[in-house]
Amino acid sequence: MLVSKPHALIAALLLCAPFAQAQQAPVPAQAAHSLPAGRIPQLQGEIAIDGKLDDAAWQGALVQEIAYDIQPGDNTPAPVKTTVRVGYTPDALYLAFHALDPDPSAIRAHLRDRDAMFSDDWVGVFLDTFNDNRRGYELIVNPLGVQADLIRDETNTENQEDESWDGLWSSAGQITAEGYDVEIRIPFSTLRFPHTADDQRWGISLFRNWPRDKRHQLTSHKVPRESNCFQCEWGKYDGFAGAQQGRNLEIVPTLTMSKVQTRDAAGEKWQDGDSSIEPGVDVSWTPSPAMTLNATLNPDFSQVETDELQLDINNSFALFYQEKRPFFLEGADYFTTPFSVLYTRQIADPDFGLRITGRSGGSAYGAFVARDATTQLLVPGVQGSGFEHLEQKADVVVGRYRYDISNDFSLGAIGTFRKGDDYANNLAGVDGRWRKGGHTVTAQLLHSQSEYPDDIAEIYADELGSDPSPAGNAWRTAYNFSNRNWNIDAWHEDIDPGFRADLGFIGMVGYDKSLVGGQRMWYRDGKSFERISLYADWDITHRFDGRLLERELEAQVGVNGPMQSFMRLHGMTRVAYWNGRMFDEHYADINANFRPNGNWQLGAYVQAGTLIDRDADKTGHRTMIELYGNASIGRGIATDWDIIRQQMKRDGGTAFTATVANIGGSWQFNPRQRLRLTLQGSSVKRDLSLYPDPVEERARDWAAQMVYSYKINPRTALYAGASYGAFMDDDHPDMFGSTRSVFLKLSYGWQP
Incomplete structure (x- = not known):
């Protein structure tokens, strides 16, 4: 039976706030002389x-x-x-x-x-x-x-x-x-x-x-x-005796206008897509210096600048992208726990949101509710994960509470709850942290219960079964010791096959993993190379039925030197399970960056070794080269770049070559005005004769975005921009523009 009591959790959080505030004692004025x-x-x-x-x-x-x-x-x-x-x-x-x-x-x-x-x-x-x-x-x-x-x-x-x-x-x-x-x-x-x-x-x-x-x-x-x-x-x-916070009310109306056009093939006419004029309002009220209430109606949850493009090849797990939306970013640290049980980009298109955060005495608490117009899921597996969508609305409730028993010891609780028409995911758990001197111990225990439509339950049936009502636990405990010269880590985590954190970012379930590692540091004060570090760790992962998934040993040495330079040499060897077989993998890599002067940073990463080509269930020799850096021209012009190229050779040929590039530039006219241009692109080419099953032979895409911003402060701002995207693949062998859009966003921070 699925049990959900989100309202009780929110009520408990609200009741804790005034109790904790009553415990706060002022600092005696006579203590100042000491x-x-x-x-x-x-x-x-x-x-x-x-x-x-x-x-x-x-x-x-x-x-x-x-x-x-x-x-x-x-x-x-x-x-x-x-x-x-x-x-x-x-x-x-x-x-x-x-x-x-x-x-x-x-x-x-x-x-x-x-x-x-x-x-x-x-x-x-x-x-x-x-x-x-x-x-x-x-x-x-x-x-x-x-x-x-x-x-x-x-x-x-x-x-x-x-x-x-x-x-x-x-x-x-x-x-x-x-x-x-x-x-x-x-x-x-x-x-x-x-x-x-x-x-x-x-x-x-x-x-x-x-x-x-x-x-x-x-x-x-x-x-x-x-x-x-x-x-x-x-x-x-x-x-700070007599410090006053004023009326503590801020109202931020927003207006977002956008126009999108698309086409499915070269030479076709552009078709009008989404066109919208969306007003909204955000309200922030601080009834006491230690508590903040936020509300948003028809919020603008769009992000102004695009995500950095990532290369999604030879990878079975979903990619992580940073949250960039203001409502979820503010106070995000209140909801942090050892497991990533809250990844707010899972709330894709909310109609409204309400949030409370606060601290008083030994207590820290946060909670929010939202109504999402769609339901986005990160469907996890033992060896892969992916995003899915349900065409239904969902109610979201999240609550977090932490109490600091002393300066060294704290306990916390968290709950995340989401419910749609024929879908529900409820998660609750407790966590603790103890620190004394160089020793730190953390632990967390979670339990989840879920209900899914049959088509979602079937996605990873081979790995986890097709239970439409999975339930399970997840727990983690970790120890760290750190002092001047040493940093020691040891941790273990165990996640049941039926555990689901649909509002978080936990893409792998049905396994247990242990790690032990340590770092030794040497300081050479006054020398050109002022710090040297040596690190190594060993970890082992088993599937829920005892099957070995991975056993890995890695080590690295790092050096900090002149021109703010850093160089790291790293090596890894492991045995890994994939698609019914065990494979041996090993590689070495080097990463180095430095600043030759105040206007340049240059960096490079090179990796080479034997790794699995997951689309072919074979190992090959993979090389990867990454060039990255940034440069300043005068006071206000800046450029940045990150270019990655991968190549896999095996069976006498080149199985795939893949490239991804993120290049940007900005002109900051003054502290308020900025023009930003971003160019992104990727290219993948495979040799079909080296793959037993059909794969896409070629794919290319690129996108450009230009954004002008005028910001009086973080709440009062104007953004205007345009974007253009093009692609080609096996079904569209000619490169052609497929999307273009323009947008305007206005916000005004008003404090009555």
């Missing part, structure tokens, strides 16, 4: 954010210095001097950076889109507003005032920094004869923090990136190399 970092004062007077540090109010600020080089140095004195002034008013946090440089002409600064200037010189502030070493904000600015902001999640070992969050804050910068200056204003309405009228204690790191021959990372505090928690090392500051 803090080495100091107290942040309230400023008196006005400050204009113009990059000029001449406002009188700065004289009352706390003065700090970014004094330590933590990479590549080992808490050595910073090679350049940076002073920072910090203060606040009742509605905002203010910072002023005075960054000196012995050679201002060497400063790396470019006009870029938001979150795209990490290779430049920059300064920033990292904020742990709950002082719990769990979740933090990173706000950084380059010398021209270009912004980037990220959410830091210390509990997520796979992706600790998420740049999808976009806060509303202001900054300005200017290059001077001594270096550069930056001013920052962060409204308290942009941040989440405990609700109290008294002093608060925040963890704060003041940071400077100084990229020259090496990329120097400079901080206001020491960071021991043996530490496996960067956020735990941030300085502790008192202050």
